[in-house]
Amino acid sequence: MADLHIKSLLRAGPGIDLSKIDTSATPGFEGDKDAGAELLAAGADEVAGLQEQLFAASRFGDTRSVLLVLQAMDTAGKGGIVRHVVGSVDPQGVSIAAFKRPTPEEEAHDFLWRIRKRLPAPGLIGVFDRSHYEAVLIHRVRGLSTLEEVEGRYPVILDFEKELVAAGTNVIKVMLHISRDEQKARLAERLERPDKHWKYSPGDVDERAYWDAYMDAYRVAIERTSTDDAPWYVVPADRKWYARLAVHTLLLDALRSFDLEWPKAEFDVEVEKKRLAAT
Amino acid sequence: MADLHIKSLLRAGPGIDLSKIDTSATPGFEGDKDAGAELLAAGADEVAGLQEQLFAASRFGDTRSVLLVLQAMDTAGKGGIVRHVVGSVDPQGVSIAAFKRPTPEEEAHDFLWRIRKRLPAPGLIGVFDRSHYEAVLIHRVRGLSTLEEVEGRYPVILDFEKELVAAGTNVIKVMLHISRDEQKARLAERLERPDKHWKYSPGDVDERAYWDAYMDAYRVAIERTSTDDAPWYVVPADRKWYARLAVHTLLLDALRSFDLEWPKAEFDVEVEKKRLAAT
Numbered sequence: 001m002a003d004l005h006i007k008s009l010l011r012a013g014p015g016i017d018l019s020k021i022d023t024s025a026t027p028g029f030e031g032d033k034d035a036g037a038e039l040l041a042a043g044a045d046e047v048a049g050l051q052e053q054l055f056a057a058s059r060f061g062d063t064r065s066v067l068l069v070l071q072a073m074d075t076a077g078k079g080g081i082v083r084h085v086v087g088s089v090d091p092q093g094v095s096i097a098a099f100k101r102p103t104p105e106e107e108a109h110d111f112l113w114r115i116r117k118r119l120p121a122p123g124l125i126g127v128f129d130r131s132h133y134e135a136v137l138i139h140r141v142r143g144l145s146t147l148e149e150v151e152g153r154y155p156v157i158l159d160f161e162k163e164l165v166a167a168g169t170n171v172i173k174v175m176l177h178i179s180r181d182e183q184k185a186r187l188a189e190r191l192e193r194p195d196k197h198w199k200y201s202p203g204d205v206d207e208r209a210y211w212d213a214y215m216d217a218y219r220v221a222i223e224r225t226s227t228d229d230a231p232w233y234v235v236p237a238d239r240k241w242y243a244r245l246a247v248h249t250l251l252l253d254a255l256r257s258f259d260l261e262w263p264k265a266e267f268d269v270e271v272e273k274k275r276l277a278a279t
Numbered sequence: 280m281a282d283l284h285i286k287s288l289l290r291a292g293p294g295i296d297l298s299k300i301d302t303s304a305t306p307g308f309e310g311d312k313d314a315g316a317e318l319l320a321a322g323a324d325e326v327a328g329l330q331e332q333l334f335a336a337s338r339f340g341d342t343r344s345v346l347l348v349l350q351a352m353d354t355a356g357k358g359g360i361v362r363h364v365v366g367s368v369d370p371q372g373v374s375i376a377a378f379k380r381p382t383p384e385e386e387a388h389d390f391l392w393r394i395r396k397r398l399p400a401p402g403l404i405g406v407f408d409r410s411h412y413e414a415v416l417i418h419r420v421r422g423l424s425t426l427e428e429v430e431g432r433y434p435v436i437l438d439f440e441k442e443l444v445a446a447g448t449n450v451i452k453v454m455l456h457i458s459r460d461e462q463k464a465r466l467a468e469r470l471e472r473p474d475k476h477w478k479y480s481p482g483d484v485d486e487r488a489y490w491d492a493y494m495d496a497y498r499v500a501i502e503r504t505s506t507d508d509a510p511w512y513v514v515p516a517d518r519k520w521y522a523r524l525a526v527h528t529l530l531l532d533a534l535r536s537f538d539l540e541w542p543k544a545e546f547d548v549e550v551e552k553k554r555l556a557a558t
Contacts, residue, residue, distance in 0.1 A: 056477040083369050090362050091373055092408070098371065129371070184555060191552050197544040198335040202551060208558045265476040272481060273470050276463060279487045 006249045010233040012175070013226040018215045023179040024238040029245065036241045040248050044088035047248070050255035051093040051125055053262060058123025060263040063168035065120040066254050068247070069128045071137065072176035073214060074204055075186035076237050077244075078129050081176070084244045085251060086127055095120045098129040111135040111153065112160055122168065125251070132157060133173075133221055140217045141210050154224040161230040170254040171230035174247055175218060176237035180211050285528045289512040291454070292505040297494045302458040303517040308524065315520045319527050323367035326527070329534035330372045330404055332541060337402025339542040342447035344399040345533050347526070348407045350416065351455035352493060353483055354465035355516050356523075357408050360455070363523045364530060365406055374399045377408040390414040390432065391439055401447065404530070411436060412452075412500055419496045420489050433503040440509040449533040450509035453526055454497055455516035459490050 006028035029036060054064060068086075070078045086094050097118035106114040112132055120126025136153050139145040161171055178186075187204055190196040226232035233250060237243040285307035308315060333343060347365075349357045365373050376397035385393045391411055399405025415432050418424040440450055457465075466483055469475040505511040512529060516522040 059477055079369075079371065082371055086370055087366075090358070091365055091370055091375055091406075092358065092361055092377065094370055096371055127370075184558065187555055188552070191548055191555065194544075195541045197548070198338055198542045200544070200546070200551070202546050202554070205551065205554045205558060262474045263477045265473075265479070267479070267481050269470055269476070272479070272484065273467070275481070275484045276466055276470065279463065279484060 006246055007233070007253055010235055010246060010250075011226075012222050012232045012234040014223045016219055016222050016234065018177065018219055018234065021177060021234060021236060023177050023182065023236045025236045026239060026242040027236065027246075029242065033239070033241045036245045040084065040241075040245050043248060043252055047085075047252055047255060048089050048093075050252075050258070050260060051089045053260040054125075054255065054258060055090075055093050055123035056263050057260060058121070060266075063122045064170070064258055065122050065124050065126060065168060066170045066172065066251065067120055067126040067128065067164065068251060069131045069133070069171065069173040070176065071131060071133050071174070071218075072237065073178060073183060073211075074207065075183050075190075076176040076178045077240050078176060080240055081174075081244060081247050082127055082129065085248045086125060089125060093124055095124045095126045096129065097126070099131055099134060112156070115160075119164070120169070126169075132160070133225075136221050137214065137217045140220070141213045154221070157225050158227065161225070161227070165229040170257070172250050172254055173226070173230060173232045174250070175222070175232060175234045176243055177234050178237045180208070182238045183208070285525050286512070286532055289514055289525060289529075290505075291501050291511045291513040293502045295498055295501050295513065297456065297498055297513065300456060300513060300515060302456050302461065302515045304515045305518060305521040306515065306525075308521065312518070312520045315524045319363065319520075319524050322527060322531055326364075326531055326534060327368050327372075329531075329537070329539060330368045332539040333404075333534065333537060334369075334372050334402035335542050336539060337400070339545075342401045343449070343537055344401050344403050344405060344447060345449045345451065345530065346399055346405040346407065346443065347530060348410045348412070348450065348452040349455065350410060350412050350453070350497075351516065352457060352462060352490075353486065354462050354469075355455040355457045356519050357455060359519055360453075360523060360526050361406055361408065364527045365404060368404060372403055374403045374405045375408065376405070378410055378413060391435070394439075398443070399448070405448075411439070412504075415500050416493065416496045419499070420492045433500070436504050437506065440504070440506070444508040449536070451529050451533055452505075452509060452511045453529070454501065454511065454513045455522055456513050457516045459487070461517045462487070 009027040026036075031039070054062070057064070070081060072078055082096060086096075095118070099114065102114065115132045118126070118128070135145070136150050136157070140147070140150045164171055187200065190200040222232045222234070233246075235243050235246045288306040305315075310318070333341070336343070349360060351357055361375060365375075374397070378393065381393065394411045397405070397407070414424070415429050415436070419426070419429045443450055466479065469479040501511045501513070512525075514522050514525045
């Protein structure tokens with residue numbers, strides 16, 4: 001199990017300077033890749049077990065859930081986080097929503113409309129692969145909305161997340177932070193490998209021209225929406241194994257904080273044993 | 280990789296006599312539990328890899344998907360199938376739908392309404408934990424619909440599944456078949472273990488009185504809806520490890536039958552390399 005110290009080291013908020021964060025660092029962890037992978041594997045059963053307890057509790061009225069929000073520049077490894085961090089959990093206990101370009105129907109609604117429909121049910125670990133933050137990230141950078149519209153969304157997001165937390169959802173917001181050079185190397189690898197071509201789109205190169213504007217949009221989003229209730233964590237992600245370990249640690253911490261117990265039987269166990277024996 | 284002979288041995292259809300099937304048998308597999316688990320583990324990567332290829336193809340217009348329909352008496356191990364057979368696949372590649380007692384809104388609609396909403400998107404492996412067959416199983420046994428209504432549903436199901444197959448979905452229908460005694464032992468275990476109490480409900484014992492009626496409803500469903508396009512497989516499930524291996528084998532066979540290849544790049548790889556290098 002990774003040192004939960006990671007949590008405080010990665011916490012981000014006002015005053016964040018993304019350009020000063022070493023994206024290849026491994027804050028709070030001294031070990032190497034193998035040690036990191038081992039630690040992740042060692043904690044996988046605990047995450048799965050706690051999720052089962054959370055699910056069991058939900059069957060008896062407990063409304064709690066976890067929502068892991070993943071935001072990142074392309075190639076930063078969101079998919080790998082889902083596979084390696086959440087992959088050990090019972091698939092029935094996970095609810096994954098990938099938010100791509102909105103459909104015309106989605107665009108006709110408020111930006112939270114499609115988000116609300118995909119919130120995790122009680123007992124589940126929800127994962128948002130991109131999220132409502134797209135409405136203040138790509139929309140800000142590429143002018144998909146007016147600046148005035150974008151500005152109006154931060155307070156709406158704050159209210160929305162406050163509501164989620166009040167309803168029992170532990171909200172973990174993660175920015176996977178890679179360097180511009182690391183992205184270049186990863187895109188180059190996709191071009192080298194025919195089995196990765198399907199993941200590549202020429203638009204990925206165009207987007208690189210907006211790197212600094214994206215970093216600024218992330219800064220603004222983090223400064224304005226990192227609250228005690230729903231904090232942002234900036235996870236250095238040039239080393240995939242570290243990013244996975246860090247997000248695993250955040251998730252494990254959230255589940256532990258629930259202080260879960262198995263629900264008590266609402267029936268008389270001895271009576272039921274006799275009834276069953278008679279069948 | 281398990282012998283695909285399993286497939287023909289488990290295929291069920293007209294003339295099926297569920298009472299004559301040994302629920303503790305391991306058709307098509309000579310090995311023991313450890314050997315079975317090893318074989319399953321050995322094939323897990325192939326299932327995951329083929330699903331990724333299926334997903335990649337879907338990004339370029341391929342509409343194919345897999346739908347695994349799981350039906351069974353309580354405690355037969357549907358959840359374990361999901362965890363152990365589908366658990367190795369990228370969680371983003373799996374779409375799981377558990378069909379419990381319909382909501383009032385669902386009941387106000389045609390019985391396929393809620394089913395259609397949860398069909399797997401192209402590229403995904405869909406798993407139905409219970410399914411549209413509830414409308415001809417519990418509805419027949421417990422009289423939740425009139426017999427006339429139930430009788431009218433078999434041809435509707437045939438048309439529905441024909442439509443799915445025509446749209447590119449490989450439909451695998453599995454009945455996990457346990458004995459009445461095995462269910463008793465599993466329910467008794469749930470009563471023994473406080474960490475399993477949440478899975479037990481006194482109604483589980485009541486349902487046991489209808490065992491023979493359920494077996495008859497399964498027989499009718501299998502006789503009338505096992506087609507070459509969407510066949511039923513009856514999987515002996517007293518040995519959990521065998522049931523998992525068998526369903527894994529059916530799934531692997533379905534994925535292999537797609538003859539998948541990585542999509543070809545729709546861009547000029549060399550041009551893109553230069554464009555990327557210039558950023």
